[in-house]
Amino acid sequence: xxxxxxxxxxxxxxxxxxxxxxxxxxxxxxxxxxxxxxxxxxxxxxxxxxxxxxxxxxxxxxxxxxxxxxxxxxxxxxxxxxxxxxxxxxxxxxxxxxxxxxxxxxxxxxxxxxxxxxxxxxxxxxxxxxxxxxxxxxxxxxxxxxxxxxxxxxxxxxxxxxxxxxxxxxxxxxxxxxxxxxxxxxxxxxxxx
Amino acid sequence: xxxxxxxxxxxxxxxxxxxxxxxxxxxxxxxxxxxxxxxxxxxxxxxxxxxxxxxxxxxxxxxxxxxxxxxxxxxxxxxxxxxxxxxxxxxxxxxxxxxxxxxxxxxxxxxxxxxxxxxxxxxxxxxxxxxxxxxxxxxxxxxxxxxxxxxxxxxxxxxxxxxxxxxxxxxxxxxxxxxxxxxxxxxxxxxxxxxxxxxxxxxxxxxxxxxxxxxxxxxxxxxxxxxxxxxxxxxxxxxxxxxxxxxxxxxxxxxxxxxxxxxxxxxxxxxxxxxxxxxxxxxxxxxxxxxxxxxx
Numbered sequence: 001x002x003x004x005x006x007x008x009x010x011x012x013x014x015x016x017x018x019x020x021x022x023x024x025x026x027x028x029x030x031x032x033x034x035x036x037x038x039x040x041x042x043x044x045x046x047x048x049x050x051x052x053x054x055x056x057x058x059x060x061x062x063x064x065x066x067x068x069x070x071x072x073x074x075x076x077x078x079x080x081x082x083x084x085x086x087x088x089x090x091x092x093x094x095x096x097x098x099x100x101x102x103x104x105x106x107x108x109x110x111x112x113x114x115x116x117x118x119x120x121x122x123x124x125x126x127x128x129x130x131x132x133x134x135x136x137x138x139x140x141x142x143x144x145x146x147x148x149x150x151x152x153x154x155x156x157x158x159x160x161x162x163x164x165x166x167x168x169x170x171x172x173x174x175x176x177x178x179x180x181x182x183x184x185x186x187x188x189x190x191x192x193x
Numbered sequence: 194x195x196x197x198x199x200x201x202x203x204x205x206x207x208x209x210x211x212x213x214x215x216x217x218x219x220x221x222x223x224x225x226x227x228x229x230x231x232x233x234x235x236x237x238x239x240x241x242x243x244x245x246x247x248x249x250x251x252x253x254x255x256x257x258x259x260x261x262x263x264x265x266x267x268x269x270x271x272x273x274x275x276x277x278x279x280x281x282x283x284x285x286x287x288x289x290x291x292x293x294x295x296x297x298x299x300x301x302x303x304x305x306x307x308x309x310x311x312x313x314x315x316x317x318x319x320x321x322x323x324x325x326x327x328x329x330x331x332x333x334x335x336x337x338x339x340x341x342x343x344x345x346x347x348x349x350x351x352x353x354x355x356x357x358x359x360x361x362x363x364x365x366x367x368x369x370x371x372x373x374x375x376x377x378x379x380x381x382x383x384x385x386x387x388x389x390x391x392x393x394x395x396x397x398x399x400x401x402x403x404x405x406x407x408x409x410x411x412x413x414x415x416x417x418x419x420x421x422x423x424x425x426x427x428x429x430x431x432x433x434x435x436x437x438x439x440x441x442x443x444x445x446x447x448x449x450x451x452x453x454x455x456x457x458x459x460x461x462x463x464x465x466x467x468x469x470x471x472x473x474x475x476x477x478x479x480x481x482x483x484x485x486x487x488x489x
Contacts, residue, residue: 036247055390055408056397087404089397090240091390092354096364103355112244121245124399128241132253136234138241139203145210148473152214158206159229167232170303174252177299180245 029076036110039103041071050094062087126184136161197269199227204429211473215462236278240396254282273428277351336466338378393434
């Protein structure tokens with residue numbers, strides 16, 4: 001145990017917040033979260049307004065307040081390996097109500113970005129990437145819809161990358177620049193064989 | 194006639210084409226011409242892409258913005274998710290030069306450059322703005338008043354929240370969309386926890402469907418309490434969540450609601466005299482018939 005207050009060891013042990021002496025504490029994690037999110041989790045005084053505003057909290061063990069605490073304490077592994085990280089609907093109610101002007105939603109988004117760097121990401125996110133790489137759309141057109149569009153007097157394919165597939169190249173350039181397609185394919189293959 | 198580049202997104206053109214069709218026709222009657230934004234893509238989905246890597250989300254959205262910059266037109270769109278990507282990335286890139294530089298480094302490879310010369314609007318805010326359309330003009334355009342119907346509004350999240358970055362004022366109890374519903378002759382109805390999320394966003398619909406539709410179910414319970422004839426929204430993703438979500442709720446939880454869900458543009462189309470066929474309302478998972486019987 002790290003002695004910080006200069007008290008006798010027994011007293012220090014008693015006073016110590018064990019979370020603060022966590023071996024896994026990584027100050028770089030706190031900095032990385034603050035940089036990506038452009039918000040200020042270190043200002044959190046744990047009032048819980050965020051959790052109380054959260055639509056996911058009443059139906060799961062997801063606690064946004066806990067994640068903000070983990071950001072502040074640098075508890076990287078605990079935060080990134082918790083499956084609850086992916087239960088935020090990004091509704092921004094916590095952000096609108098935070099009395100410390102923190103954006104807890106953006107803390108979650110930053111943590112998800114950092115999790116992805118360690119290949120921690122639900123497969124459905126990657127499938128959206130694969131669909132966009134191929135067609136430009138996350139939710140692509142289909143035959144039933146094409147027939148319906150024609151009946152409405154609209155072109156069977158909308159004037160997007162669907163109607164003008166030559167633009168898909170630009171999208172592929174951006175995704176390849178970040179090697180996202182390659183990584184998405186690799187992770188999906190690892191998970192699903 | 195004001196002209197805007199119409200950013201379609203994915204779900205409106207590829208699942209609810211009636212909402213797209215209604216947008217062209219209704220806005221034209223209100224002095225807005227929506228032009229094709231050739232080659233636009235997914236915005237991209239702020240939940241999926243933002244979660245993976247915000248830099249990629251910025252670059253992908255910037256490509257769509259540059260297409261409109263090249264047309265020298267502001268963007269109008271009809272989806273809250275698209276608003277989050279397109280409006281917010283435009284806003285951020287204009288204010289953070291280092292971000293803009295990073296994005297332009299990527300776009301250079303496809304001969305594009307983000308300059309920050311246009312603005313992005315949701316069609317609903319253009320409709321509400323008295324300097325552009327305004328509630329009175331909407332009221333004047335109505336041919337088939339939706340009299341005798343009770344309609345609730347779902348605002349969705351990403352249009353107005355986070356409020357300090359947006360320009361809509363209160364996100365606790367807004368009423369501007371209710372005004373626009375009232376202009377169609379219908380009675381706008383308040384309900385408990387109106388601003389609750391639909392449950393679809395942030396990738397949660399794909400990650401944990403039961404969790405996601407449980408949130409939707411809470412909204413449905415609150416809506417049933419006030420006995421409405423329809424729910425209206427300004428986001429095709431919320432529309433999908435409420436419309437197809439009701440089928441999923443029936444499958445998973447065994448509860449059947451049968452509440453018609455219409456995009457505000459579809460509702461406006463009906464009030465301006467468009468037929469249900471012109472709005473492809475038969476593509477909705479939940480039949481709109483009970484509602485249509487009351488108004489037509």
